[in-house]
Amino acid sequence: MWIFAALVFPAQRKWSSIVNMADSGVTDGPEKKNDIERAKNEGKDLSKEEKQRLRKEKKHQKKSKEKKDEKAPQETPSAVPAPAPLPVPASESPVPADKPAKSKAELKAERRARQEAERASKQNKKGEVGQQVATGKTKAPQSELQPVVKRLPEHIQADNPDVLKKLAKKLERQQTPGYNATTKAKIPLRSDYGRKVSLFSHLHQYSRKAPLTQQLSIPSTVIHPAIVRLGLQYSHGIVAGSNARSVALLHAFKQVIRDYSTPPNEELSRDLVNKLKPYISFLNQCRPLSASMGNAIKYIKKEISNIPSHCKEEEAKSKLVNCIECYINEKIILAAKAIAKYSIEKISDGDVILIYGCSSLVNHILCEALEKRRKFRVIVVDSRPRLEGREALRRLVQRGISCTYVLISAVPYILPEVSKVFLGAHALLANGYVMSRVGTSQIALVAKAFNVPVLVCCETYKFCERVQTDSFVSNELDDPDDLIVTRKGKTHLEDWQQVDSLGLLNLVYDVTPPDFVDLVITDLGMIPCTSVPVVLRVKSVDQ
């Protein structure tokens, strides 16, 4: 151990001099792996892990040989003291390699604690203790108390030129290792379209007529074709709706995993995650990721990194595919069934139910209620420019439900007839606000004014830890040309780009305050809007 420590120290100093702001003191060898494991296991935010990975990649490319040499001698000492069966980074290695790891862990933890003390003065003590104790997977007690130093997501910093430059560089870097600049294979950066309304200049605004795939070479060597297809489907709105997008994403990832083969000298659990990163950046550019997709990706990454290193490739791949299928089944399909069961208790005979837009979950609930022989009729409210309500209308009419159809401006006219309002959600935020399709908050407002109960149906996998109070800070801007319409042969807004003082705004989401919502129906039961952080906490303890 003493020899090991001696070997460790000079290495540490060398690396730390290169890595100036090492939040976790990234060194090499098993320390690095332990660090990563601990970081992952402690539920650290993705940013640190990502930073580590990026740095690791850089080092991989720059000094790959050097690293291999250094790996070899250090792996043997690590194998000597600990009965660890492996020289390669292993997710389970912290447990057996505990004893030698502890000393390094303490050093590293101290360094990290010092750095965090610089950043966030208050909560350091508790966090430090938590870090030293938990080299395993227990992360629940400390996750709330650790300083959450989150990086602002890139998609809400479109007005910051530094961020844009960083993104461009990141996309260049996220090439498949092995394909360097010579093949010019990189993920293109999508540029904004049209004049943005100044209130929303921090968001991206893309045109549907210029999809990202136009800038990709054929055949695309960087991105798996299933992902390219998915990206195109997203940007054209062919796959829309948060459940549909998540399921499509998971299926595409299953395909990617099946086609994946570990390159030599690489570990599946690390390399596959790196492989997925450019795909995620690409999809993010096609259309900003939804909260449900974000949660699904986190889950996949966690599952991948938890693959034990002794697993053979085929076994690992089938295990991952299984995990994904389980996730879809549990979180989406079974959750829908549970929510339908709870909701049907709330639907009585003779009800007039108002729905907005096309929510797959609400449609499912109504069809289930019809099968349980409830007598009700539905009013479908729709809005320009997406007109998604027509799709819901078609589906419901096909099942034989009697429907009425109006536009959102006629809601105060029709609301006196309505007994309940069922709304779907895109995400539920930690402060109880419901993020959903634009217009939902309006319907909830008018329903509240007319004293009609508003019920929101949402699966728990859409709960997210973000907080937001208005619809400006984080939103999505759709193609502004969608607002243009030709009536009686006249298109008034045709040349809106030429007129300097005219702007078009096509918002996609808005947030509904919790006082407009009477009940949220989730697969865990019926909860008030303000209990979302409780559910999040319970979920994180479970996992």
Add this chain to the structure above:
Amino acid sequence: MPGPDKETDLTERIEAFLSDLKRGGSGTGPLRGSAETARETTALLRRITAQARWSSAGDLMEIIRKEGRRMIAAQPSETTVGNMVRRVLKIIREEYARSRGSSEETDQQESLHKLLTSGGLSEENFRQHFSALKANVIEAINELLTELEGTTDNISMQALEHIHSNEVIMTIGRSRTVEAFLKDAARKRKFHVIVAECAPFCQGHEMATSLSRAEIETTVIADAAIFAVMSRVNKVIIGTQTVLANGGLRAVNGTHTLALAAKHHSTPLIVCAPMFKLSPQFPNEEDTFHKFVSPHEVLPFTEGEILSKVNVHCPVFDYVPPELITLFISNIGGHAPSYIYRLMSELYHPEDHEL
């Protein structure tokens, strides 16, 4: 006296006006603004006064009432027609009273004492003949026409009192009064305007292009985004089709939602409405209040089979209760909604409320 020719000429004009009314209000937004309708109605009433055969004020009032009923029946949702008819009737009553010599005050006071003591006096038969009555009535109608011509300007002149710099103002659909109001303010102040497009007719698009040509920063949003952007709006300025007797509005589709959103954010709601839009009707949200147009505006025929299985509604107007309104700006100044009933008693005689 070329009586018959005059008469046929008159009836022709009336018929032409009626058919115009029937065609004009097809719901795709007024092909003619309310101001034009008011002007034309008043001009026609003046012509009737001049050319029809009548001997006493009562006769004239009967004629005008009859024609007025026909005009209202042609287009019930166009309330300015009925308003103008009532104004003219009030003018006739006033002129008659003035000719008789009785002071106007006693006629107009509706004190409890008067109601008790003068039970039978209100039965004026208007049968006395005054030769100067015709000329007086025509002169008064001319004054009314002058007033009508200046309404938009009078309202726009008040714009600078209500709009300061760097404001964000929201409006919905297309109102010529509001357009003139904002353009007048834009000459001296810089502000932003957000226009809700008001589906399905999307009149907001026209409004936005017109405003942007006057160098006002304009943004067009979909109806669904009204609540989402309301938190950034400082004032909501709207026009209306009719101002009802209780201070409420009958305005274009979507205004009720806008008013509720403004109330939630405590944003003042200002209604720019000239006096000729004030109507002595109360809102009864039953048959006569709402006007519907063809549902193909909402769900086009291209949707196919489901059209036969679905009810589609396309209402044109919305009721906005007076509690949601902060201020009325009219050509005679600004008023609170609770004052509207008083204005009405000045404009119309209570017996004319039901034509």
